[in-house]
Amino acid sequence: MTTNTDKLLDVRDIHTFIGQFHILEGVSVSVPRGAITVLLGRNGAGKTTTLRSIMGLNQVTQGDITYMNDSLVGKSAHKIAQMGIGYVPEHRAIFKELSVRENLQIAARQKGDLENNLDFVFELFPDLKRLIDLPGGNLSGGQQQMLAIARALVPDNSLLLIDEPSEGLAPIIIQELISAIRTLAANKTVLLVEQNFRVATLLADYFVIIDDGHSVASGNMSDLHKEHELVQRYLGVA
Amino acid sequence: MGSNIFGGKRDAWLLVLVMLVAVLVFALITSEFRLNNFAITLVSGLFQGMLLFLVASGLSLVFGLMDILNFAQGAYFMVGAYLAYDLQHATGVFNITEAVPDPNIRFIVGVIVAILVGAFLGWVLERWLLRPLYDRPLFQLVLTFGVSIIMLEGIRNIWNTTPYSWTEVFGIREAQFTLFGQDFSMYRLFVIGVGVLLIIGIALLLRRTRLGIVVRAGVEDPEMVSALGINVRVVFTLVFTLGCAVAAFGGAIAAPFLGATISLGATFLIQSIAVIVLGGLGSYEGTAVGSIIVGLALATMQQFSIQVSIPVLATITPMLLLVLVLMVRPQGLFGEAR
DSSP, rough: OOOOGGEEEEEEEEEEETHHHHEEEEEEEEETTTTTEEEEETTTHHHHHHHHTEEEEEOEEEEEEEEETEEOOOOOHHHHHHTEEEEETTTTOTTTTHHHHHHHHHHOOSSTTTHHHHHHHHHHHHHHHTTTTGGGSSOOOOHHHHHHHHHHSSOSSEEEEOOTOOOOOOOOHHHHHHHHHHHHHSSSSEEOOSOOOOHHHHHEEEEEEEETTEEEEEEEHHTTTTTTIIIIIIOOOO | SOOOOSHHHHHHHHHHHHHHHHHHHHHHTTTHHHHHHHHHHHHHHHOOOOOHHHHHHHHHHHHHHHHOOOHHHHHHHHHHHHHHHHHSTTTSSOOOOTOOOOHHHHHHHHHHHHHHHHHHHHIIIIIIIIITTTTTTHHHHHHHEEEHHHHHHHHHHHHOOOOOOOOOOHHHHOOOEEEEEEEHHHHHHHHHHHHHHHHHHHHHHHHHHHHHHHHHHHHHHHHHHHHHOOOOOHHHHHHHHHHHHHHHHHHHHHHHHHBBOTTHHHHHOOOOOOHHHHOOEEEEEEHHHHHHHHHHHHHHHHHHHHHHHHHHHHHHHHHHHHHHHHHOOTTTOOOOOO
């Protein structure tokens, strides 16, 4: 277990509606500083909505979210991002009409952000250097995922919310992404949503299982293997 | 497979080329292959095309960014025309002829006032009326329609329904230039030049500045722009205000030729809607190219409709072009298939 002072982000019993549907009915997630925490659960369990709620893209109607001891509830997405939270959404959401360079430029929040972090971005994803002038829409799925993560690394974010990074990618690309996320996690805190249990196992230090809009279990990732019943019941992994 | 015969951007440019050649060839035929007549159609077409661009560019940017079809855009054009007319003439409600005796300076004052009033009214509409309705697109549509009626009634109340023809003589309107042996008012060239400069200027703004990158990204995915730490609502307000200011500017520079009439707003709004759908909703290059094609086609059909004595031909030209383009390319010339 982590102590309260270790927490960079603390989600406490949040409830979120999308339209008239009650999607999150009590989700709690503690994200320790400097670690990778993964949200696990079946399709439609509420993992993406949890990330969107943290980011202010879905409105939280009950419960609280604190980041560095500031409440995020009621704040707009741009204010939350300015507090140092980077968001890599499901399906990447890169700007297809913008070049790779412009996709990175738009993420800069202060003068010098791009210049200061570009070397690290290219070290992590060398492919992006040669693709810099291509429109985002011309990139392959793996390259788009790299760009989406790179975009979150341009400003000095302390926390990265990464939704399904391995979705739809070839195993060799997934391997590259795992390596990149491990590298960037050396000085960032990461909250990950990952459907691929093997990828989650390779990356995460902590887990939270979400089922039907509730957080039902949490702990150290290394202990999850021993919880056969939990894994089978909520994740469908034998 | 759908009915989309032409798919990519290269095909869009090919279609543009085909349309331009077809319009120009038809213009040559209606001009009976006389270059001076052809020049009249060409200059008139480009003149109308540039004015259309001034209304349509704001309409297109706002739609692309905010998914709002601003039915009041034509009314801003009309406000600009009335203000420029009024401030120029001694019979105006706001008579400044004694304070500013030089008609050239009065014209500049009129244009500046039109831009400022257009920007202010645009800001009021977006910030105070549309913003509470962001989640209700149908309500926004009805609201902008309501605002256009209020602006129309406001104009009627201030200037009544009499159509005003520009009578004041000022430098650039009286100067002449010659093309293919035909004399034209230098003012037409001025409007065409201003239109071209604005097309280039807005393109540079969109391509070369951070604001431009944010607007282009916002057209694709405003939520993601917001998640990157950018206050999209401020960008919405800025673009909306700019769009209304440009429309009012268009009205002001159109007034020396078209005068100020109550029907001006509706005419330009309908033609501009045809332009932005034909060009591809939300596409800036589509709007620019669409304005020129529709302007040239309008001038050609105006000429042709006189020859065949069917005046309605010119009126329906923008919609006919729109239907033709959508038949071969349902997303418009440069629009994305949704």
